[in-house]
Amino acid sequence: MATNQSNIGEKAKRIEIALKFTDGDMDKAKLMASGNMSDVIVVKGKFVVADQDKSGFFLAYFNIIDEYIAAIKTVVVSNSSIFTRIRIFDEWRSHYKNMLAYEKGEDIVNSEKFNNDLLGSFIKTDVFPDVQKQNLDYLSAAIPDMIKESFGSSNVKCQIDLEQTNSMELVLMGIEVMIPAAEEEPHEESHEAAPSEVKSVPDSPFGKKLAEIESKAQFVVEGCCVLSPVKGKLIAEVTPGERIYVVLPA
Structure with missing residues (x-):
């Protein structure tokens, strides 16, 4: 009986952890907990x-x-x-x-x-x-x-x-996972950020490195990835010093 309770408790613990990495999706969490989902x-x-x-x-x-x-x-x-x-x-x-x-x-x-x-x-x-x-x-x-x-x-x-x-x-395994901090959605009525507003980054090696890269840039353009067919080179094929053009739609 004690063994069964221990097994149930271990399974519940695994699902609880998995839920944090599956956006609360119970079905995916169960798959991850059982070793049938790799992310x-x-x-x-x-x-x-x-x-x-x-x-x-x-x-x-x-x-x-x-x-x-x-x-x-x-x-x-x-x-x-x-x-x-x-x-x-x-x-x-x-x-x-x-x-x-x-x-x-x-x-x-x-x-x-x-x-x-x-x-x-x-x-x-x-x-x-x-x-x-x-x-x-x-x-x-x-x-x-x-x-x-x-x-x-x-x-x-x-x-x-x-x-x-x-x-x-x-x-x-006791590994601290560096989850990027989620950015808050801007309010609809707010079109411009306040001058004193500072973008926060996670206090992690990834966040610190990102902040270091941005601090050396002349311009930092906020954007998002759009997965669609486009013309041009793959980023892996771009060589140092090569001039490229990027379309930034308004």
Whole structure:
């Protein structure tokens, strides 16, 4: 009897968490709770920076439905042990536990800069379409360049893999999910924002990076994505320095 109550309580807990990531849709929450709905793709990567005698591992969780980076976990050590010992194709939960263990070791290196650099590169490069399509070939070529830039080294080896999961599983593993703050709908009678009104951003690495990018821009144009056939290049095909034209309808 106690076992049945425990199972019911665990199921209810999973559904309660899942409801937060399915806009309160009970049917979707039940699917997520039972493992039959995935809204996150985990980009797993191990690397070694040979000329600096460092190696590391990262887990980047992309919410492919609402298109935001839910979390990034990185670990770097002052030897090549991570690259030589960790198997990239193991399940992400196993990797997460290994990373927690590495963080307690004496050879741990502060990876905060790498974590922020990786987040910024993902946003700048706009890897969401390729993560959604699970374009492993592109990601395996693009991410090593991000690591090279972060560590200032061209002597980098990297291996990437992808795995599907869902937001509920992240929470159950104790991972803090960075949910973007929802923007409030403007009042119909209000056509202009008050001069003193300041747009708030979530107090998270994603929000801070977005604020940093906007602070360096000459103009910040509010907009939204419209999924419709258009002419032009895919964003992934635009090269640095190339002049492009963007239509901004009134």
